[in-house]
Structure formats: C-alpha cells, structure tokens
Amino acid sequence: MKIISIISQKGGSGKTTLAANLAVYASMQKLKILLIDTDPQKSLSYWWEQREEKTPALADVSIKDLEKTIKNLKKDLFDLVIVDTPPHTNETIKSVINISDLILIPVKPSPNDLRAIGNTMSLIKNQNKKFIFVINQANKQANITLSTATELSKYGEVCSSIIANRIDYVTSMISGKTVTEGSKGKSLIEIKDIFNYVKKYLCK
Ligand SMILES: Nc1ncnc2c1ncn2[C@@H]1O[C@H](COP(=O)(O)OP(=O)(O)OP(=O)(O)O)[C@@H](O)[C@H]1O
C-alpha cells in the first residue's frame, strides 16, 4: 500500500480536484483506492456522497487521527491511499507528510500562487520526502505557465503533464463524477498522463 498526499498551503490550488480525478482514474485501472478527506471543509466528502459508483472508497479522518488510521489499515486492503488536505495548515501537516510515500503539490500559474510556494516548501523541507509540483488550471499557451514551471523547478520536480483550465473539471464534480468518467477528451488524457507520471515513483 502506497500513500500519496496532496498538499498546498494556498487555498483553491486544485488539491481536491486532483485527489478525486486521480483516485477515480486509478480505480478505473482496477487499483483498490482509498481517498482520505482530512479537510474540515469536506469538499471531497460532499463530492463523494453524490457518487453512484462504489469506488473509490472514502474515509473522513482528521489530521490528528490520520497516522493511527493508516497504521490500523490492513496493508493489502488498498493499493493506494490518496490524502486530500486543507489549505492554510501549519505544523500539523508535517504528520501527513511523515506517513506519505509521495507528495503532490498543485500550483496555479499565478503570481499569488507562486508567492505562496515558500510557505508550502518550508513545511516539506527537512522531511526527506519525494514531492512533485503539478501545474493546474493553466492556459498552456500563456507565458505565465512556462515561467511558473521554470520558477517551480528551482524548488523541485515539475510534472510534465499540465492540467488546463477546463470547465469539465468543475461541472463533472457536481454529480459526483470526474473528467475521467464518460469523457474521451483532453482532460482525461491530462489525468491519465499525471497518473502514469506519478506511478513510476510508487513502484520503486
Ligand atoms: N483544471 C481546472 N480547470 C477549471 N477549474 C478548476 C480546475 N481545477 C480546479 N478547478 C476549480 O477551482 C476551484 C478550486 O479547486 P479545488 O477545490 O480542487 O482546490 P483546493 O486546493 O482543494 O481548495 P481548498 O484549498 O479550498 O481545499 C474549484 O471550484 C474547482 O472546481
């Protein structure tokens, strides 16, 4: 069982959207997936309650109880656990980082999001964990997207697949779905590419 946590100090960077889309796509690949919602806002749980499909599973767990919950999970019950986290966390997020095999950090290509990166990095540094930036809600042709990728690469690895600003990321979630369900479009390819990109780190 591997654990991916999705972390960003910046609110609205796409943590919940990335968690739901990756989890559903991974379930479609026949992996046994558990989503954990540690955010008191409960956006992921509200989305999940709208779902008709039984997978992925979801558990609502506070950050305080996360370590114990993971410890008590039977290791062969799930292939992958994906943890969605709240924004504006501080020291408490370190316990999430501690139990993770891989951290994904969604970042929007905007000056405000880039300025907030230092806060996220200060929580991750010294923890010796693999982390990958995922650029989200981007205009792929815009200069700001390229400069964001360049700026982020000074801190660490940037996923080569970028998530564009697309309305289906928003509308699919209204009914408890994701872009990977019933879609053959560009957004499905983006999620598939990100999944394949991160998968190689989980196999190590
Ligand atoms: N690629 C995208 N294209 C268009 N809209 C997006 C995209 N990704 C996320 N959004 C929208 O942006 C908003 C914020 O996304 P999301 O809730 O995933 O961020 P978050 O980091 O989980 O926020 P919070 O910090 O409040 O938990 C939502 O309305 C979501 O539908």
Ligand SMILES: [Mg+2]
């Ligand atoms: Mg969220």
